[in-house]
Amino acid sequence: MNGRQLDRHPGEFVYKKRNAFLNRDTWGRFYKNKSALLGLCIFSVFIFCLIFADVIVPYGKALEQNLRIRMQPPSAAHWFGTDIYGRDIFARIVHATRYSLFMGIVSVAAGIIIGSAIAALAGYRGGRTDGIIVWLMDTILCIPFMLLALAMVASLGSGLRNLLLALVVASIPIYVRVIRSSILTVVESDFVEAARCCGTPDRFIILKHILPNAIGTIIVQATTSVGTMITWAAALSYIGMGIQPPIPEWGSMLAEGKAYMMKSPHLVIFPGMAIVLCVLSLNLMGDGLRDALDPRLKD
Amino acid sequence: MFRYCFRRVLIMIPTMFFVIFIVLGLMNLTPGSPALMILGQDATPEMVEQLNRELGYDQPFFMRYITYVSSLFSGDMGRSYRTKRPVFTEIESRLPTTVKLSVSVIILVVLIAIPIGTFSAVRQYSTFDTVGTMTALFFACIPAFWLGLMLILVFSLKLGLLPSFGTDTWAHFILPAFTQAIPQSARSMRLTRTTVLETIRQDYIRTARAKGQGEFKVILNHALKNALMPIITILGVDFGFILGGTIVVERVFSINGIGLLILDAIQVKDIPLVTGCAIIFAGLYMLVLLMVDVLYAFIDPRVKARYQRKASMGGML
Amino acid sequence: MTNPLLAINDLKVVYTTAGSVVRAVNGIRLEVMQGETLGIVGETGAGKTTTALAVLQLLPSRTGKVVGGHIIYKGEDLLKKSEQEMRRIRGAKISMIFQDPMTALNPVTTIGDQILESLRIHNGGKQQERRLQERVDELLQLVGIVPSRKRDYPHQFSGGMKQRAVIAIALACDPELVIADEPTTALDVTIQAQVLAMISELKEKLGTSMILITHDLGIVAQTCDKVAIMYAGEIVEQGTVRDIFLSPRHHPYTEGLFGSIPDMDVEVGRLTPIEGLMPDPVNLPRGCKFHPRCRHAMDICRTVIPEARQWGTHSIACHLMREEGV
Numbered sequence: 001m002n003g004r005q006l007d008r009h010p011g012e013f014v015y016k017k018r019n020a021f022l023n024r025d026t027w028g029r030f031y032k033n034k035s036a037l038l039g040l041c042i043f044s045v046f047i048f049c050l051i052f053a054d055v056i057v058p059y060g061k062a063l064e065q066n067l068r069i070r071m072q073p074p075s076a077a078h079w080f081g082t083d084i085y086g087r088d089i090f091a092r093i094v095h096a097t098r099y100s101l102f103m104g105i106v107s108v109a110a111g112i113i114i115g116s117a118i119a120a121l122a123g124y125r126g127g128r129t130d131g132i133i134v135w136l137m138d139t140i141l142c143i144p145f146m147l148l149a150l151a152m153v154a155s156l157g158s159g160l161r162n163l164l165l166a167l168v169v170a171s172i173p174i175y176v177r178v179i180r181s182s183i184l185t186v187v188e189s190d191f192v193e194a195a196r197c198c199g200t201p202d203r204f205i206i207l208k209h210i211l212p213n214a215i216g217t218i219i220v221q222a223t224t225s226v227g228t229m230i231t232w233a234a235a236l237s238y239i240g241m242g243i244q245p246p247i248p249e250w251g252s253m254l255a256e257g258k259a260y261m262m263k264s265p266h267l268v269i270f271p272g273m274a275i276v277l278c279v280l281s282l283n284l285m286g287d288g289l290r291d292a293l294d295p296r297l298k299d
Numbered sequence: 300m301f302r303y304c305f306r307r308v309l310i311m312i313p314t315m316f317f318v319i320f321i322v323l324g325l326m327n328l329t330p331g332s333p334a335l336m337i338l339g340q341d342a343t344p345e346m347v348e349q350l351n352r353e354l355g356y357d358q359p360f361f362m363r364y365i366t367y368v369s370s371l372f373s374g375d376m377g378r379s380y381r382t383k384r385p386v387f388t389e390i391e392s393r394l395p396t397t398v399k400l401s402v403s404v405i406i407l408v409v410l411i412a413i414p415i416g417t418f419s420a421v422r423q424y425s426t427f428d429t430v431g432t433m434t435a436l437f438f439a440c441i442p443a444f445w446l447g448l449m450l451i452l453v454f455s456l457k458l459g460l461l462p463s464f465g466t467d468t469w470a471h472f473i474l475p476a477f478t479q480a481i482p483q484s485a486r487s488m489r490l491t492r493t494t495v496l497e498t499i500r501q502d503y504i505r506t507a508r509a510k511g512q513g514e515f516k517v518i519l520n521h522a523l524k525n526a527l528m529p530i531i532t533i534l535g536v537d538f539g540f541i542l543g544g545t546i547v548v549e550r551v552f553s554i555n556g557i558g559l560l561i562l563d564a565i566q567v568k569d570i571p572l573v574t575g576c577a578i579i580f581a582g583l584y585m586l587v588l589l590m591v592d593v594l595y596a597f598i599d600p601r602v603k604a605r606y607q608r609k610a611s612m613g614g615m616l
Numbered sequence: 617m618t619n620p621l622l623a624i625n626d627l628k629v630v631y632t633t634a635g636s637v638v639r640a641v642n643g644i645r646l647e648v649m650q651g652e653t654l655g656i657v658g659e660t661g662a663g664k665t666t667t668a669l670a671v672l673q674l675l676p677s678r679t680g681k682v683v684g685g686h687i688i689y690k691g692e693d694l695l696k697k698s699e700q701e702m703r704r705i706r707g708a709k710i711s712m713i714f715q716d717p718m719t720a721l722n723p724v725t726t727i728g729d730q731i732l733e734s735l736r737i738h739n740g741g742k743q744q745e746r747r748l749q750e751r752v753d754e755l756l757q758l759v760g761i762v763p764s765r766k767r768d769y770p771h772q773f774s775g776g777m778k779q780r781a782v783i784a785i786a787l788a789c790d791p792e793l794v795i796a797d798e799p800t801t802a803l804d805v806t807i808q809a810q811v812l813a814m815i816s817e818l819k820e821k822l823g824t825s826m827i828l829i830t831h832d833l834g835i836v837a838q839t840c841d842k843v844a845i846m847y848a849g850e851i852v853e854q855g856t857v858r859d860i861f862l863s864p865r866h867h868p869y870t871e872g873l874f875g876s877i878p879d880m881d882v883e884v885g886r887l888t889p890i891e892g893l894m895p896d897p898v899n900l901p902r903g904c905k906f907h908p909r910c911r912h913a914m915d916i917c918r919t920v921i922p923e924a925r926q927w928g929t930h931s932i933a934c935h936l937m938r939e940e941g942v
Contacts, residue, residue, distance in 0.1 A: 139317045142588070143581050146543025147561075148325075151577065154565040155328035231442045235547050238444050239562060251444075258448060258551075262456040272445035279440040287436075423678070502719035508674055509714075510734040510785065511706035520733075521722050599724055600769040 029292040036288020042281035049097040061091040062248050071264045081266040084256055089266070092248035093274050099160065099249055100278065104230040107167040108222050114168070115175025116218065120211075122176070123183035134180075137173040145170050149232065153241045163242045167229055175221070182217040216293045223286035227279035234275055250275050304593055311585050315578070316368065322577040323364055326570045367574070376578075377571035379564070386575035390557060394579065396466055397545055397556035401583075403472055404541050407480035408487055408534065413527075415484075416491025421518055423496065432492070438485035443544050447478035447551040464553035475552045479544050483537060491530050498526040528595055535591035539584050619691070620647040621825050622671070622710075622793055627685035629666050629675065629849075638897045640666040642849035642905075643685070645924075648793065648842075653819065653826040655840035655857075657833060657873070661894050663849040664829045665715070668795045671827075672712055673702050689793075708738040711786040713796040717778035717803075721770040727781045728752055728766025734788040755784040760814060776807035780814070787818065795827045800835065812839060833877060837861060842929075845870050848895055848905040855930035867932045868910045904935065912936055 030036055049056065066086035074081045080089035122133040140148070152166035186192060195205050234251030236242035243249040245256065250271040257267030358366070370377065376386035415435075419428040454474060455463035462471045498504070499522050507521045508514075549558035561576035563569075596602045629641035641663040648654045656664050669675045670682055671694065687694040689710065694702070706712075714720040722730060728749075735748045753763035759780040770778055779799060786794055799815065800808040816839050819826060828840060836843055836857065843860045845853040845867065853860070853867040860870070872890035892909035895901055901908055907917040916935050924933040 139314045140321065141539070142314060142318055142585050143321065143577070144539040144543035144584055146540070146546055147577055147580055148321075150546065150561075150565060151322060151325040151573070152328075154568070154573075155325050227440065234442060235444055235544075239547055239550050241565075254445060254448060261448065261452055265452055268445070268448050268452070272442070272448065275442055275445060276437075276440050279442075280437065283436060283440055502714060502716060503722040505674060506714060506720045506782070506785070507722070507733070509672060509706055509712045511703040511708060511737050512733065513703060513737075520725070524724050525722070601723065601771050604769075604771070 027292070030288050033288045033291060035284050036292070039281040039284025039288060042277055043285060046097055046101060046278050046281070049094050050101045053095050053098050056094050057088075057091040059095055061088050062095045063087065063246055071260060071267065073264065073266050080270045081264070083253065083267055084260060089253075089270055092253060093250070093270060096248040096250050096253065096271070096274070097278075099243055099247065100230045100233060100275075103160070103164060103167065103233045104226040107164055107171065107229045107233075108225045110164075110168045111171040111175050111225075112179075112218060112222055115172050116179050118172070119176045119179035119183055123180045123187055124205075126187075133176070137176045140173045141177070145174070146232065146235070149236060150239075150241060153236060158241055158244055160243060163233060163236060166236075167233060171225070171229070175225075178221055179214065179218060182214045186214055220286050220290045220293065223282055223289060227282035227286075230278060230282075231275060303596060304589075307589055307592060311589065314585065315582070318581045319368060319371075319574070319578060320364060322574050322581075323367065323570075324360070326568075326573055327360055329568060376575040379572045380569045381564075381567055381572070386571050389560060389572060390575055390579055393556050393560050396554060397549070397558060398583070400472060400475055400548070400554065400556060401538070401541055401545055403476040404479045404483065405534070405538065407476055408484045411480065411484040412487035413491050413530065416488040417495050417518065417523060417526075419488070420492045420495035420499065421514075428492075431488070435485040435488045438481055439489065441482050443479050443482050444547045444551050446481060447475070447548055450474050450478055451551075466554050466556075471552075471554075475548050475554060478548055478551070479541055483541060487530070487534060487537070490533055491526070494526045494530055495522055498522045501525070524598075528599055532591055532595060535588050538587045542580055542584055618649065620688075621650050621652075621690065622646075622648045622827075623686075623688040624667070624671070625686045625688065627667065627670060627687065628683045629663070629670050630681055630683050631666075631676075631679045632681065633679050636898045639900055640680075640849055640897055641670065642900075644844075644846070644849070644851045646844055646851065646854075648825050648827060650792075651823050651825055652842060653828055653840045655836040655843045656827060656829045656846055657831060657836055657843060658846035659831060659894055661897065662846040663897075664846055665797050666849075667846075668712065668797050668827065668829060671795060672706055672710060673697075673699075674706075674712075704738075707734050707786075707791070708789045709791055710793045710795065711789070711791040713779075713782055713786045713794065713799045715798040715801055717775055717782050720782050721778060723770055726767050726769055727761075727773070728756075731755055731766070731781070731785050731788055734785050738789045751788070755788055756781075758787070758818065759784045775803050776811060779803060779807075779811055783811075783815065783818075787822070787824075790822065791824065793825045793827070795829070797829045798831070799828075801830070801832075808835075815839065833873060845873070848900060849897065850905060850933070851924075852906065852934070853930075853932045854924070859928075859930035863927075863930055865927070865930070865932060865937065867906075867934050868912055868936070869906050872909075904933075 053059070064087060066082075068086065069078075069082050070084055070086040072078060072082045078088050078090065080093060083089050083092065118133060118137075122130040148170040149166040152169060153162055156162040156165065192205060233242055234249065234254070237244075237249045237251030238255045240252075240255065243252060245252050253271040254268050257264070257271070261268045367377070374387070376390075378385055379389055382389065415431055419431045422428050451463040451474065454461045461474050462468075463474065465471055495518075499518070504517060504521055507517045512521075545556065546558035546562060548554070549556045550562060553559070557576050557579060561573060561580075564572035564576065624644060624646040626643045626645060627641055628639075628643055631638040631640055644663075644667065646654065646656075646667075656667065658664050666675070666680070669680070671687055671689075673682075673694065675681070682695055685695070689705070694705070697705070721727070725733075731752045732748060735751055739748065752766055756763045756766060761777060761780055761784070765773075770781070773781065779802075783799070786796075796815065800811050803811060812835060815826075818824070819839075828835070830836060840857050842856055843854070844851045845860070847869050853870050855863070860866075866874075869890070876887060876889045878884070878887055890909055895905060895908065901918075903919045904910070904913075904917040904922050907913040910917065914935060920935070922933045922935045922937075924931040925937045
């Protein structure tokens with residue numbers, strides 16, 4: 001055999017389970033799903049705010065205090081009313097979108113990348129490595145998520161960077177667990193065994209067989225997790241351990257408004273609705289993706 | 300069976316050691332020393348150093364860890380930096396409240412999610428199912444602490460029906476419990492629905508029907524009996540999130556439980572108190588996980604057989 | 617002539633999923649007499665299981681639907697019965713043995729309890745627990761399982777034993793008709809022989825009528841009195857076991873089935889399967905459904921569905937028979 005033929009390894013020609021994620025059918029199903037599309041529409045509003053926040057309303061307005069117009073209900077001048085310092089709530093919510101989305105997306109991205117790496121190591125190597133990693137992750141998981149994140153933020157100090165770090169570290173064990181089980185299902189399947197028998201090198205198998213098949217689960221998990229992380233970030237900010245005022249954040253806005261919510265419910269309704277809509281849109285998209293990837297589950 | 304439980308409890312011990320290690324480690328990431336915090340800025344360096352020595356803070360981390368763990372064995376959790384009272388006492392008075400709250404949440408979730416989820420699955424695509432699924436989807440997205448605020452707004456402030464803070468009567472637990480129960484029920488209901496849907500597709504359900512069994516009994520004795528196990532397992536895992544959520548809910552409703560205790564303690568870097576509370580939280584969670592595992596082994600004969608074999612083999616060695 | 621125990625007339629069953637309609641059973645006619653064993657033979661997808669499920673009305677409720685025909689059991693049309701009435705029949709008068717013993721039993725209930733359940737349903741009220749337990753022991757012995765094992769769970773039994781348990785459940789209330797859907801397909805050949813022998817024995821002893829669904833002609837020869845050959849939701853040939861195995865006349869499909877069986881005495885280089893595949897039930901061919909695969913297909917086969925032609929007990933639905941006028 002000449003050198004050229006050896007460039008493509010026989011393992012590549014082993015039958016590969018159809019790459020469900022990049023399939024045109026999948027996207028077709030997704031676009032037919034009305035609720036998934038609704039989720040996409042709502043979420044794009046938030047993405048719009050993320051990118052064009054400064055264009056919609058200047059950042060200054062979110063910080064500008066004016067005690068004379070404090071706690072005013074929604075009006076033409078202030079669409080969502082003003083808060084306890086007279087700041088425009090609409091402006092604050094729009095700019096808070098940046099922080100929340102940033103927090104959600106980055107923490108999930110980082111967590112999933114690191115989690116996937118660890119899960120792949122555990123799932124593929126198996127044996128002792130797997131055992132140790134599983135024990136480690138299970139032990140960390142014994143500490144309730146909130147507690148872990150809280151302890152980290154308490155130690156390192158509040159603020160965007162530390163909050164992010166706390167969320168990532170606390171969520172890694174969860175991702176490892178989910179992704180590992182998905183990987184194990186693939187690793188134990190026949191076509192991987194067949195590939196191994198052909199002598200396909202490990203990295204080939206991981207890159208070309210295992211990851212594409214596990215990626216469906218990962219994407220669905222990621223979408224829902226962004227919503228979860230946004231909620232936890234808001235929760236931490238609510239109790240004062242996250243992003244501190246005067247930086248706008250949905251959670252801390254709720255904390256500020258709590259004392260006055262009887263007279264001025266708008267103080268707590270709008271920030272809360274923002275969280276709900278954001279998480280809802282993400283969940284709708286996540287569900288849509290799941291149904292699109294595996295329509296059998298629907299019936 | 301008993302041997303299985305015993306072995307599981309034994310495994311909890313090294314896990315707990317590691318948990319303590321993590322918690323202590325995290326608390327020590329803070330720059331600065333506790334003495335400085337306690338004495339304030341005016342303290343002289345000598346006073347700070349002396350207090351640190353008294354508190355054992357001059358030792359390297361690992362030594363402090365060992366000291367702490369060994370004092371745990373004699374039931375000593377240290378003293379709060381702030382109040383100077385034993386940590387154990389502080390926790391003791393507040394633990395029942397948090398436990399009552401968490402247990403109420405779980406009971407509510409089981410009572411709400413499982414029947415609704417099962418009914419939705421059995422009547423798939425009916426109006427009940429569609430409405431139920433949409434409602435669940437919506438409520439699953441609501442953050443518990445915001446729901447708490449809304450509930451307070453409506454039921455407490457506007458309608459004056461229920462109290463919004465404190466824990467004097469059992470009525471005080473209603474709003475806090477529902478605050479967490481509603482979103483969790485929504486999530487569990489969706490899971491129940493999916494699990495039951497899968498279960499009723501199994502062949503043995505058809506066998507049961509072929510015997511002429513009535514639909515209600517088929518669902519109860521055949522479908523639910525098999526479906527409940529994964530549902531309860533995940534509910535056990537979710538208990539961790541409920542415990543974590545309790546911290547925030549206790550703040551929202553000013554409930555004097557361990558959640559509030561740990562929040563206040565964290566803010567003043569009261570390390571012994573934080574560590575003590577963290578251990579209790581982790582311990583509670585591990586206990587629930589253990590109970591779920593045991594329950595699983597109890598009900599699913601395949602799992603029971605596996606663990607009985609393991610236990611008996613262990614006995615022989 | 618005595619009336620048949622079960623008579624299926626012009627039964628049509630469809631499955632509707634996400635827009636497409638699967639025509640699983642397309643007008644079949646079958647009869648089972650008291651004490652008789654009718655074998656239904658066909659490949660996977662021919663509609664055999666669907667027919668069985670239709671009799672007991674156990675079709676998946678949302679997707680499966682009987683759209684025509686009658687199923688007359690002892691003079692009454694089962695398709696007109698309410699769910700309540702059907703439940704009294706299921707397990708007690710007509711019972712079913714399913715194909716895969718591995719999944720047909722509830723994994724978290726003991727074998728004894730699963731048999732007991734059938735007894736309790738149809739012997740309602742405060743029947744003496746002891747009598748029912750005795751009956752469970754009796755049944756277990758009948759199928760060759762030691763009664764002390766009734767407190768064991770399905771996972772503790774081998775495949776063959778599981779199937780015996782399934783048979784015990786089916787026979788628990790002494791039904792008049794048992795529908796056995798490929799009862800031995802999931803088992804090893806040696807176990808197959810044992811289970812079949814047991815089924816035959818029980819049939820003799822209890823005088824039960826049976827519909828035996830299978831794709832194995834060997835089993836048919838051993839255990840059946842009458843045979844119906846099913847293809848793409850239709851019965852293409854029917855008759856007594858002698859008719860099917862010894863008659864010179866056959867539907868081309870039947871010929872193909874026999875032809876594809878390896879002969880023990882003759883050494884052949886290659887086996888002769890029937891060419892092509894069973895048609896997609898969503899898109900069935902017009903006319904005779906077998907014509908795309910039939911060596912003798914004529915023009916009329918492509919457009920007109922052949923009617924069954926009768927020679928005594930033997931009937932064949934094929935235009936060839938008509939042509940030859942034999």
